[in-house]
Amino acid sequence: MISTLILFLTAICAAAQPAGDLGRPEWTRPFPPFRIVGNVYYVGTYDLASYLIVTPQGDILINTGLAGSAAQIKANIESLSFKISDVKILTATHAHWDHVAAMAEMKRLTGARLIATAVEAPLLESGGKTDFRFGKDRSAWFEAVHVDEKRDDGQTIALGDTVLTVHLHPGHTRGAASFTLEVAEAGRTWHVLIANMPSINPGVTLVKNPKYPEIAQDYARTFRDQKSMSPEIWLASHAAQYGLHTKYSPGDPYNPVRFVDPAGFHTALDRLEKLYLDQLSSERKLP
Numbered sequence: 001m002i003s004t005l006i007l008f009l010t011a012i013c014a015a016a017q018p019a020g021d022l023g024r025p026e027w028t029r030p031f032p033p034f035r036i037v038g039n040v041y042y043v044g045t046y047d048l049a050s051y052l053i054v055t056p057q058g059d060i061l062i063n064t065g066l067a068g069s070a071a072q073i074k075a076n077i078e079s080l081s082f083k084i085s086d087v088k089i090l091t092a093t094h095a096h097w098d099h100v101a102a103m104a105e106m107k108r109l110t111g112a113r114l115i116a117t118a119v120e121a122p123l124l125e126s127g128g129k130t131d132f133r134f135g136k137d138r139s140a141w142f143e144a145v146h147v148d149e150k151r152d153d154g155q156t157i158a159l160g161d162t163v164l165t166v167h168l169h170p171g172h173t174r175g176a177a178s179f180t181l182e183v184a185e186a187g188r189t190w191h192v193l194i195a196n197m198p199s200i201n202p203g204v205t206l207v208k209n210p211k212y213p214e215i216a217q218d219y220a221r222t223f224r225d226q227k228s229m230s231p232e233i234w235l236a237s238h239a240a241q242y243g244l245h246t247k248y249s250p251g252d253p254y255n256p257v258r259f260v261d262p263a264g265f266h267t268a269l270d271r272l273e274k275l276y277l278d279q280l281s282s283e284r285k286l287p
């Protein structure tokens with residue numbers, strides 16, 4: 001009973017918070033860009049991860065952060081001596097404002113085409129207004145952006161010598177996606193996962209959710225799929241989700257081994273799955 005009450009109060013408090021970047025200094029704090037593994041670079045802010053994947057035929061940018069993050073990401077790309085005009089493909093792990101609010105601006109800066117899962121495309125094109133949780137919250141809206149190409153689960157995004165496999169991982173949003181890729185370097189191949197972790201936002205209900213009736217099954221499907229994965233190196237939408245700042249500090253020499261953490265991925269998933277199962281069982285006890 002007490003835990004249900006705490007859960008309820010937590011949900012109320014969180015729902016009352018603005019959805020923007022207020023109170024989240026780590027979302028805007030600059031962070032020096034660096035090479036993670038092979039052709040995969042970190043170009044995001046301290047916590048909002050953006051990944052640049054460099055190929056001989058142009059580059060792929062995953063996630064763009066908040067509306068004000070475009071300039072930071074552009075500066076990060078340029079400080080690595082890459083060109084913003086070489087970005088040919090834009091995509092995202094999910095269409096919440098903290099990962100895609102700068103997508104429209106980034107599209108103007110690069111002229112790149114935006115690729116999203118077919119399920120997530122309407123959320124990007126509505127500027128966040130069709131989101132099942134935050135759609136009514138103006139501070140969660142962002143500049144609507146046209147999706148040029150759509151992908152279904154298991155399809156790929158290819159550029160140059162790089163192939164990203166798109167994995168539909170719904171729940172956090174209906175069309176959230178993770179990406180897997182093989183990164184070849186110096187005679188070896190790294191299995192890399194850029195995951196959209198199945199966390200549950202405050203205020204989201206899993207049972208009898210009129211805006212997203214199949215949400216509980218979608219989360220279950222995502223947990224099942226992610227638990228079947230065994231990446232050597234895993235990355236995620238937020239730096240904190242995969243402990244970037246414990247694995248790497250600015251100035252550290254290039255060494256992909258610091259990001260090899262297959263057990264950490266499953267520990268993080270198990271923690272999130274327990275939160276999901278606990279919330280599901282407490283909601284099912286409610287009248």
Ligand SMILES: [Zn+2]
Pocket residue numbers: 094096172
């Ligand atoms: Zn989100």
